[in-house]
Amino acid sequence: MLESFVVLITTTALLLGSPGPAPLALAATGAAFGIKKGTPFLLGILLGLSVAIVGATIGLTALFSQFPNFRAVCQFAGGAYILYIAYKIASAPSITEQGAKSVPGFKDGFILNLLNPKAYAAFLAIFSQFSLPFPDTYVGNIVTGITCLAVATVVDALWLMLGGLLRPIFSEPKQARIIRIIFAGLMVVAVIYALVRFA
Template sequence: MVESFIVLISATALLLGSPGPAPLALAATGATFGIKKGIPFLAGILVGLSVAIVGATAGLAALFSQFPSFRVICQVIGGAYILYIAFKIASAPVIDSHKTNIAPNFKDGFILNLLNPKAYAAFLAIFSQFLLSFSDSTIGYIVTGFTCLMVAALVDTLWLMFGGLLRPIFSNPKQARIIRVVFAILMVIAVVYALV
C-alpha cells in the first residue's frame, strides 16, 4: 500500500504540477500581486479542483464519450476563461505600493479549475491508472481523491510562492511587463496544447 501511495503522489505531482493554466496563473498572481493577495485565488483553484475530482469519479468520462459535443463546449468555455485570466495578469498595472491592485479572486480560481480541461483529464488518468486499492471501492476513490487534493494544495502553493519570489523584479516596470506577458503567453500555449 505504501508503494501505491508513493506512485499516486508522484503521478499527481507530475500531472498537476506541470506548467498548465492553473500553476502558471498562480505563479503570475504571486509575482504580480504577492503571495498574500494570491491566497483567495489559490483557495478557489483548490475548490474547483475538488469539483474536478468529484466530476472525474462520478463518470464525467462516460458523459463526454456519450456526448462529445459537451466536452468540446466545456473545453472552449474553459479555454476562453483561462485566456481571460491570462489577459488580466498580462494587463495588470505596474505595482504601486500606495495603490491596491485587484488580484484574481476566489471566484476566478474556482471557475478557472472548474473549466480547466487539464484538471479533468489528469484525474481521469489518475483514477483509471493509480486508484488506491481498498476492499470498498468507494473508500478507494475517496482516499485517492483526498490524496490528490493534498498533493495539489502543496504543488499549487509552491507555484504561488515561486511567483512571490519573482515579485521584487516587478519593481522595474519593464521587467514586470515582460514577465507578466511571458506568463500570459505560457497560459495561452497551455490552453492550445490542452485543446489540441
C-alpha cells in the same frame, strides 16, 4: 499499499505540477501581486480542483461518451476563460494599491479550474489507473481524491510562492510588465496545447 500511495503522489505531482494554465496563473499572480494577495486565487483554484476530482469519480467519462459535444464545449469554455485570466494578468497595472482590484480572486481561481480541461483529463487518468486498492472501491476513491487534493495544495502553493520569489526581481514597472506578459503568453500556449492534445 505504501507503494500505491507513492505512485499516486508522484503521478499527481507530475500531472498537476507541470506548467499548465493553473500553475502558470498562480506563478504570474504571485509575481505580479505577491503571495498574500494571491492566496484567495489559490483557494479558488483548489475548490475548482475539488469539483474536478468529484467529477472524475462520478463518471465524467461516461457523460462525455454519451454527449461528446459537451466535452468540446467544456474545453473551449475553459480555454476562453483561461485566456481571460491571462489577459487580466498581462494587462494589470503596476503593483500599487490602485492595481489591487486587478488581482485574480477566489471566483477567478474557482472558475479557472472548474473549466480547466487539463484538470479533468488528469483526474480521469489518475482514477482509472492509480486509484488506491482499498477493498471498498468507494473508500478507495475517497482516499485517492483526498490524497490528490493534498498533493495539489502543496504543488499549487509552491507555484504561487515561486511567483512571489520572482516579485522583488521585477519590482520596476517595465520589468513587472515583461514577466506578466511572459506568464500570460505561456498560459496561452498551455491552453492551445491542451485544446489540441485533448480535442
